[in-house]
Amino acid sequence: MTLANSGKKVKVRFAPSPTGDLHVGNIRTALFDWAFARHTGGTFLFRIEDTDTTRVTPEYIQAAIDTLKWLGLSWDEGPEVGGPNGPYLQSQRLDIYATWAQKFLDQGDAYHCYCSPDELEAVREAQRAANVAPGYNGHCRDLTADQVAAYQAEGREAVVRMRMPDGSTTFTDAIRGDVTFDHKFVPDFVLVRADGSPLYTLAVAVDDILMEVTHVLRGEDLLSSTPRQIRVYQAMGVKLEDYPTFAHLPFVMGQDNAKLSKRNGEVSIAWYREQGYLPEAICNYLALLGWSPGDDRENVTMQELTELFTVEKVHSSPARFDMKKLEAINGDKIRALTLDEFFSWSLPFLTKAGTISGNDAEIELVKKALPIIQERLVKLDEVPGLLKFLFVKEFAVDPEAVEKISDSGSKDVLKRSLQVLEPLSSWDHASIEAALRAALIEEMGLKPRIAFTALRIATTGSTISPPLFESMELLGQSTSISRISAALQL
RNA sequence: GGCCCCGUCGUCUAGCGGCCCAGGACUCUGGCUUCUCAAGUCAGCUACGAGGGUUCGAAUCCCUUCGGGGCUACCA
Structure with missing residues (x-):
């Protein structure tokens, strides 16, 4: 398979599953998606993957939208702005997935599987014990009508499973080159739960095709799920040249070399916002994690990032998140602010801390005082402490x-x-x-x-x-x- | 365990066969500057995971090995 989409207008999507606040890793992905779209003059599409209704909440969805806005990563298609391929919440597209799943069933690409979770677990257990590749054993692949009737008579519910043919899948990752997966290690996978709801593997593939996505830049953790998506494209009858190009971004790791999590560093963007990090500093720093302009340049504006960003310059190796460097960049960005900008950013911190109530006399004094502290801080939340002496009553x-x-x-x-x-x-x-x-x-x-x-x-x-x-x-x-x-x- | 990805200073990186006894940035250490703290400035520390090849020549190409990570769900 060669690189597809060479002649088409670029459309990149950022498609998080908001099971919590967006974190540093998500944002780095969003930033690269955005920068790539802007660099190529393409479309930036924002889609919410909320098929896992037990983990995604409306609050998290809204928070994701707000975070992207705050960072200045504007999207051309997606929630709030709409677009020709909506809706952009997967929970509103259930009928579409159901239609495709039925089609796959009709075509024989997919089949009903009546195995219970317990039975599947037992199979995996046995596989582990026997030291063979774990995965679905194909038990329900070719059930006879009688067997199906018997299962149904038992009251069993069925999931829809995709049939993986023999052979292998090779695709060209824009960052890692050719990657091949032997189907022996890609078992038949579930498309639709017993309750009729779609799984990620179905929804993501269907949407990327229907929404005419040309490039999928996403986390490395999804690399091994790519052959499954390609299998869905095949079942959908998508032409090879219409497959999106995949580019799997390296991880952002914590200090202890594990995936970034609450344990090894603050990951929620909301936290950085409260601490007084500027969006531009966060984006500038994150841009340097897994990418570089190719020279010694490190301080880039959002505009420059869109000009300089190319997938070719993205690394294949993971990067460690370093708070110290973020702080250094944040300090630089604060110093580069105009007085008006610095004032606008500082005011909320001053009022929230109760340093000032916000009357005209205070505002005037703040404006006079800001120049003498501008080069002395790393984060905006230090402003109240530095100016407090001017306003304290007692x-x-x-x-x-x-x-x-x-x-x-x-x-x-x-x-x-x-x-x-x-x-x-x-x-x-x-x-x-x-x-x-x-x-x-x-x-x-x-x-x-x-x-x-x-x-x-x-x-x-x-x-x-x-x-x-x-x-x-x-x-x-x-x-x-x-x-x-x-x-x-x- | 299996499959897949990855491996240059403590960290982020430059490097695509000679320009590299490896450059920049952050951190750290020391100096200068100085009304404190910063900022600025100068200097220093520290890296091609290991072992084999290929080549006149390797951080750069190949192999092995070791190490790290991901996946292995009716999560994404």
Whole structure:
């Protein structure tokens, strides 16, 4: 089989099964799907695979939609936007799958299987014991009418099983090259449950064909299910050139080299959002997991990603997720924000933390203060902590810092500072700095580090703060002075 | 166990037979800068899993082996 679809307009789909919040691995797949569609000028289709009704919930479906939107991965066909091949929730397409399953039955490609779960388990058990390839043993492949009648008389319910012919399936994976599976290791598989609901293997294959998907970029875990999908295409009568091209993306692993999960790192995108990671940082970092532009370039915008992304540059080997690198990129992206953007991103964190209530005076002060903290944070959730000193009603010095300003040397610094700050007529950071340096450094002969640490603690309450003179300017003359006076009493 | 995929610094990667006693980024360590913290900047540490081939020459090609992972459901 050769690479199909060479001449057609590209259509890529992202088709998660929302059995929980979308996680890092899902998003990396979605990102590659999206980037590939955009790069080729093709269509990005978003489909919800909710055939497993016991695990998929409406909440998870909505969360998946919201997450994709938040990340900026817009789709051309799918939930909310519609499209020519809808509906895009598999739960709304049940009749379609049923029709095809019936057709496969009529054609003899599929058959009813009356084996009970217990019986199947017993077969597998025996196979394991005998050390042979496990899988369905074909028990119901060629039942006579009498045998069927007997099973039905017992009240047994049947699943629909696909008949795998002898031979093998070879397909060309766009990332891994030719992959072959001998059908000896691809047992007859179930298409429809006893209750009549379709399984993934049926729904995914039918939909990819009906929705005219040309490229399937998905996780490596689905690699071994590919021959089953191809078998469904064959039963559907799809021409070889209309098969989608498969590209199986490498895994995103956790620190301990196991598939990423809650145990070895935070995986839910909702968590990253709450922590204050920017969507662009997440996408930039994830893009680097299993793909690279081919040179030393690492900082890419979403736009650049769509220009640079090709499947040829995707790796075949798995990548470990590294929070530190994500943090570094997030810091870079935050620093690259315009002031307006930085403000918009920060505001929700400030109000949620209760640092400000959101009135005009506060907003104005926040806007003035943001520039001095922009290069000092890694995540947006650090903003409230850095600006808190400007807004607290009940100011108090950090208990651990109190002892550092209770010595006589510090008191001298604070006293002398008051003397020069109180008469200061122009309250801007340059004037404040000039006055303090003249008095404390030149006149008293103190080391800047010593002198300013005392003032920093007194005015901001902590040994760590944004630049001191800018902070005092923002704080205002009267507040700065009263805090210094108060610190003298500690 | 069987089938399939994968294997370059701690991590992400560049590398497609000579440009590589292996380059970049993150982390880490040390220096500079400095009012703290950051940012910036300089330097350092550390890798081709192993063994055989092929070749004048291999991280790059072949084989074996070891290691990791996935699948092996009326999950996806």
